[in-house]
Amino acid sequence: MRDSIYEHFCTIFVGVATLFRFTAYDMSTFVIESLLYSAHVRDPSAIIPHAGYYGQAVKEVSSCLSTFIVPIILNYMKPKWALVMGSGIFAIYIASFFYINNYLYFSANFLMGIAFTLNYTAFSTYQMQFSTRKTLARNSARVWGIASFSLFASGCLYVYITSTHASTADEPSGQEEYRYYSQEETRTIFVFLFVSCIIALVMNAFFPSREVANSVASENPHEKLTLREQVGETVSVLVNPYILIFIPRFLNHGLFFAFYMNVYPTSLQYSTILARNYPMLTAYYSFTMCAGTSICGLLIAPLNRRFHDFGLRPLYYITMGLQLLTYLVATLTVPNWSTARPTTEGAILEPSVFWVCTVAFLMGFADSANISSNTVICSRLVPGRASHTYSAARFYMGVTASIIFFCSPMLTMRAHAIILTSATIISALSFNFAVKRVEKREEETRNEKKPVEA
Template identity: 70%
Template sequence: MRDTTYQYLCTLLVGVATLFRLTGWNMANFIVESLVHSAHVRDPASIINHAGYYGQAVKEIAGCLSAFAVPIVLNYVKPKWALVIGTLQFGFYIASFFYMNNYLYFFSNVMLGFANTLCYTAFFTYQMQFSTRKTLARNSAVIWSIANCCLLASGAIYIYVTSMHAEPVDENSAIRKYRYYGETETKWLCGVLFSTCCFAIVLHAFFPSKEVENSVMSENPHARLTLKQQVGAIASVLVNPHILMFIPRFLNHGLFFSFYMNVFPTTLQYSTILARKHPMLTAYYAFALCAGTTVCGLIVAPLNRRFNDFGLRPLYYITIGVQLLTYVIATITVPNWSTARPTSDSALVEPSLFWVCIVAFLLGFADSTNTASNTVICSRLIHGRASHTYSAARFYIGVTASIIFFCSPMLTMRAHAVILTTVTVISALTFDFAVKRVERRDAKTRDEHDDKAPTTAWEEESQ
């Protein structure tokens, strides 16, 4: 099979497998704060209030700590088997909702944090095996366009379970003020989502292992190190000058991730205006997100072919512009306190299905460009240490997300918008300088390539 055909085949297979892996995980993230709040209302002794946000914070902390362990795992386990292990842990997290209590719930979030970092790093490492530098951004955008169809699947599951198993609520009840999830509805929803994880495990196990000619992995070979060397390599990468230059970019990614996965979807659950008018609103949010990621894939693929290094500056600056526009619209169309608690308040512009879908579309578009941009950047920062670079990026992304999740019960939408906008602007201002440094380093390495061994570039980078 030709390398070109093989790349398209792998891209399709990885996209479909990731679709099933993320179907349960995405929907669980969208509704976790309201879902856990509903369990708290039924039995306050079983789980604490705002456990949804706090659980996400614990997950991100566990993910940060896992950044030191995951490259060690990948030293002995192939990326595709690491994805199988991570998907098993995703399934465990979703299964924890069958029996809600503090101990099981927070332990499952610790497991999810490790799984998240493991899958994040293994996914990009595996992708480098069948991608060249020229096709990496394209393959990443196409994969995420396919994978984000998981939003269609999770939305359809949400509609089916809600229409068939939602419990009737008294109009005068306090729980009518927000999107309440009964015990039966919760078990049905999590049961169907758990089954998608099981199918993803099977697909990941059948990933091919061939590496294409001139792959990104061949430019960034994964060296087998001892345990002591591996820990030292991870620690050195975290403070590597080229990594530190991109910290604002990673912080921006972490804030954006927490916003579109948890903070904004929670407003749909806690806003009385939206919850009463549109009980299926979370499904519509998922559909609009999917539309945004799909449109992004259709746009990025041809642009990547036409413009050299489109995955560096152009792709990220598109991300910055879409993010800033999204924060403005969200701020004026979302009740201020709906990020943290059930509220009957309105917003500067009346909350409606239309504005929710507009924001969701823009968030989906920005998520796709953000992920593709991150893939390109991390693959080029430190030669020979790609898996460590992805772990380092995940570390800084996780630190930011964990802080914002711990603070979310106290933050309004306007406070979120100010924080997000500030970090986004700083990231935009520092990004060009950081990319220029990397480009100069790469040019110098190419000039010296004829006189030095391939490993010398990494040796110099480590010093």
């Protein structure tokens, strides 16, 4: 099989496997805060209030700590088998919802943090095996374009379960002001999500291992290191000057991730106006976000061919602009306290499906652009240490996400918007300087490799 065809095959196969894994993750994260609040209302001794936010925070803390473990695992394991391991832990996490309990839930979130970093790093490293520097941004965008259909699958699943299994039979009196999830509905959701995890696991096991000629992985050869050397290398990468200058970019990515995956979807379910008038609103959010992500994936490929290094400055500045617009629209159209608790209040503009879908589309587009940009940047920061670089990026993203999740029960939509806008502006201002440093180093390296003329 020619390398060009092989690249397309791997892109599709990896994208479909990621679709199944993300279907489970997306659906569970969108509903987690409201779903566990419903479980708390049914039995306060089973799960604490705001367990959805706090569980996500524990997962992010675990993800940060596992930054020191994952590169060691990848030192002895091929990326595809690391993905198999990560998918197995995903399945364990999903299975924990069959019996909701504080100890089981938070323990599963700690394991999930390890799986998250493992999958993030192994996935990014695996992409480098079937991509060249020229095609990495394109392949990454296409993989995420396919994987983004997990949002469509999640939406379809939400519609099916809400229309056939939603029940208020076990709903305590007076709790109808938010999106309530019955025990039967909760178990039905997670049966479907568990099956999706198993399909992803099986597909990961059949990933091909061949590298294309001039792959990014061959330009960043992985060295076998001892356990002590590996830990030292991970620490050294975390404080590497080229990593440190991109910290604002990683922190901004972590905040944005927390917002679109959990904070904003929770506000749709805690708002009385939205939850009562639009029972399928979370599905609409998933569908429209999927459209934004897919369209971004379709546009990046031709733009990447037309413009030199489109995956660096142009793609990231597009992302910054979309994020700022998203925060403005969300602040105007969502009840201020709906991010933290069930509320009957209104918003500056009347909450509606139109505004939710507008925000969802913008966030889907920005997310796809953000991930593609991150893949390109991390592949070039520390030559020969790609897996460490992806882990370092995930570490700094996780630090911010964990802080915002711990604080979310106390933050309004406007408070989130101020924090996010500030982080985005700081990231945009520092990004050009950081990229120039990387480009200057690459130019010096190329000049050193040129043969000296007689």
